[in-house]
Amino acid sequence: MQTLRITGGQVLRPDGTVETADVLVDSDEGTILDIAADVDADADETLDADGCLVMPGLVNAHCHVPMTLLRGHADDKQLDAWLQEDIWPAEAELTPEDVRAGAELGLVEMIKSGTTAFADMYFHVPDVVAAIDEAGLRARVGHGVVTIGKDDDDAWDDIDESLDVAREFDGAADGRVRTAVMPHSLTTVGEEYLREVTADAHDDGIPVHYHANETTNEVDPIVDERDERPLEYARDLGMVTDDDFVAHGVHLDDEEISILADAGTGVVHCPASNMKLASGMAPVQQMLDAGVAVGLGTDGAASNNDLDMFDEMRDAAMLGKLAADDASAVAAPDVVQMATAGSADAIGLPGGTLEVGGVADIAVVDFDAPHLTPATNLVSHLVYAARGSDVRHTVCDGEILMRDREVLTLDESAVVARAREAATSLFERV
Numbered sequence: 001m002q003t004l005r006i007t008g009g010q011v012l013r014p015d016g017t018v019e020t021a022d023v024l025v026d027s028d029e030g031t032i033l034d035i036a037a038d039v040d041a042d043a044d045e046t047l048d049a050d051g052c053l054v055m056p057g058l059v060n061a062h063c064h065v066p067m068t069l070l071r072g073h074a075d076d077k078q079l080d081a082w083l084q085e086d087i088w089p090a091e092a093e094l095t096p097e098d099v100r101a102g103a104e105l106g107l108v109e110m111i112k113s114g115t116t117a118f119a120d121m122y123f124h125v126p127d128v129v130a131a132i133d134e135a136g137l138r139a140r141v142g143h144g145v146v147t148i149g150k151d152d153d154d155a156w157d158d159i160d161e162s163l164d165v166a167r168e169f170d171g172a173a174d175g176r177v178r179t180a181v182m183p184h185s186l187t188t189v190g191e192e193y194l195r196e197v198t199a200d201a202h203d204d205g206i207p208v209h210y211h212a213n214e215t216t217n218e219v220d221p222i223v224d225e226r227d228e229r230p231l232e233y234a235r236d237l238g239m240v241t242d243d244d245f246v247a248h249g250v251h252l253d254d255e256e257i258s259i260l261a262d263a264g265t266g267v268v269h270c271p272a273s274n275m276k277l278a279s280g281m282a283p284v285q286q287m288l289d290a291g292v293a294v295g296l297g298t299d300g301a302a303s304n305n306d307l308d309m310f311d312e313m314r315d316a317a318m319l320g321k322l323a324a325d326d327a328s329a330v331a332a333p334d335v336v337q338m339a340t341a342g343s344a345d346a347i348g349l350p351g352g353t354l355e356v357g358g359v360a361d362i363a364v365v366d367f368d369a370p371h372l373t374p375a376t377n378l379v380s381h382l383v384y385a386a387r388g389s390d391v392r393h394t395v396c397d398g399e400i401l402m403r404d405r406e407v408l409t410l411d412e413s414a415v416v417a418r419a420r421e422a423a424t425s426l427f428e429r430v
């Protein structure tokens with residue numbers, strides 16, 4: 001058995017407390033063997049955590065990771081115009097090689113900011129999976145389906161691809177990759193397609209992930225046409241179960257919050273994207289109070305514009321207070337929980353806590369920095385003062401992905417160069 005010892009740090013426990021301890025990892029099994037002050041000193045590998053907080057790797061519960069190539073392509077526009085005029089035309093030109101290059105860039109960014117798991121909706125998914133396999137992260141991936149503007153044959157082809165990809169890649173990358181079917185949203189995919197893809201996926205034990213109630217433009221047409229709220233419609237289609245999870249949930253009424261809480265359907269809050277696209281303020285404290293499984297995600301880099309979950313935690317705390325008109329709402333410990341265990345729970349992946357027997361998905365955050373001094377309340381600092389660049393080591397499934405800021409699984413400079421070339425060529429074509 002190969003072992004890894006993370007030594008000299010303080011450890012964030014599942015109850016939110018912090019204690020001085022070492023963490024011993026079974027690198028072969030990818031699990032935590034021990035968390036204690038005096039663990040086995042003869043580990044095969046050691047990571048120094050002196051002056052650091054050892055915490056669960058962050059879980060980015062909603063992303064479109066290859067969109068890193070579109071970072072800065074179009075800003076300062078409403079969601080509908082932004083998608084139709086800028087994003088979709090550029091995406092139509094993306095080759096599988098572009099998607100691979102963009103995914104690798106995003107994965108390097110995630111590793112460097114302490115993210116160890118994520119959920120991803122995109123296309124050319126085999127190329128995304130290949131990048132994840134190489135990078136060493138954990139993910140739930142799916143092929144995003146859009147049927148509006150397509151004839152029936154093309155629409156069914158898109159549905160079939162989402163199911164095929166979900167069946168083929170579930171368990172890929174030594175089990176680190178799980179899948180979902182991912183219809184884009186309740187307004188961009190037609191009713192018969194949603195009903196069919198959901199039934200087929202659930203028959204095979206595959207969850208469904210989609211954007212829901214992101215803007216009023218997504219809510220109003222459903223209310224006008226069907227005289228019911230979007231999540232009532234989704235429930236009728238069978239898309240609101242314990243395994244399913246939605247992104248955004250900005251414009252929810254009380255009944256919809258109850259529907260989500262009763263079903264155990266996860267909601268992934270994406271505060272930066274919601275602010276940048278002026279989509280609105282999600283009722284996060286209300287959802288937490290109702291018992292909804294709330295996770296945290298960056299959304300794609302074109303609407304954020306980075307994949308740094310520390311930024312996202314800060315945004316979630318700030319926006320949650322504004323939305324509730326209450327400075328005590330969406331407090332720091334709740335935000336850390338949302339970005340770790342809450343996200344893992346919402347997307348149905350292991351991780352999000354550091355526990356003996358649990359998976360060894362770990363971020364080691366260096367608190368020896370002026371902007372983190374005095375280090376009196378580490379959980380507060382994680383949300384309000386720390387940055388992704390404060391992460392010193394990243395471990396996923398027991399493997400060291402980054403040691404002392406050096407990414408070990410991907411060649412960072414080559415990845416950045418390939419992404420730069422791919423983006424330059426893409427925008428010459430668009």
Ligand SMILES: [Zn+2]
Nearest residue numbers: 211247299300
């Ligand atoms: Zn999204």
